[in-house]
């Protein structure tokens with residue numbers, strides 16, 4: 001299978017629907033090949049714009065959704081990012097490319113086997129600026145706070161309070177909030193006198209579990 005050609009077609013498609021705007025994110029999609037983050041038997045589907053099973057009832061998110069969330073996050077070189085829901089490690093790796101060697105990505109996964117899967121995928125690409133934690137990510141990661149950006153790749157019933165506390169002033173949080181079947185994607189900016197909240201559309205995610213997640 002010609003993964004390079006498939007990848008270019010996907011990039012063209014995500015641009016055509018207006019989601020992909022930044023050159024840096026386009027480069028990241030080329031440098032971090034999605035087929036290396038899905039189980040081998042599903043590699044032939046890696047460049048379709050669809051979520052795919054990574055086992056344990058979890059998925060690697062749909063590429064256009066990953067792009068929409070990454071665009072909304074407005075990542076800059078050198079930033080410190082927290083991701084909740086490591087899954088395959090694809091989103092973390094895209095972020096690690098965008099922050100560059102002076103930036104860092106902390107990511108939390110609650111399923112140990114998936115954290116190990118992601119660790120292998122990340123190591124195979126020689127990426128050094130990602131650290132995976134295995135714990136309840138609904139609590140954030142107090143010991144490494146504050147963060148420039150926080151991205152949540154699982155559906156939350158509400159915005160977990162710790163995330164806003166652990167975000168720097170001027171920082172951005174991207175999080176799908178809603179019920180188990182449909183969520184609104186919120187882009188939340190932390191300001192001196194409160195927050196600014198934008199809704200960028202409806203999405204469907206697997207649930208965030210844990211203290212501030214679904215019971």
Ligand code: SAM
Nearest residue numbers: 060085087088090091109110137153208209210
């Ligand atoms: N970002 C991932 C990727 O690039 O493959 C996809 C994430 S998948 C849609 C959502 C992930 O969130 C699942 O792996 C799930 O186990 C994880 N998750 C759910 N609740 C969690 C929690 N409280 N803390 C950490 N991870 C959690």
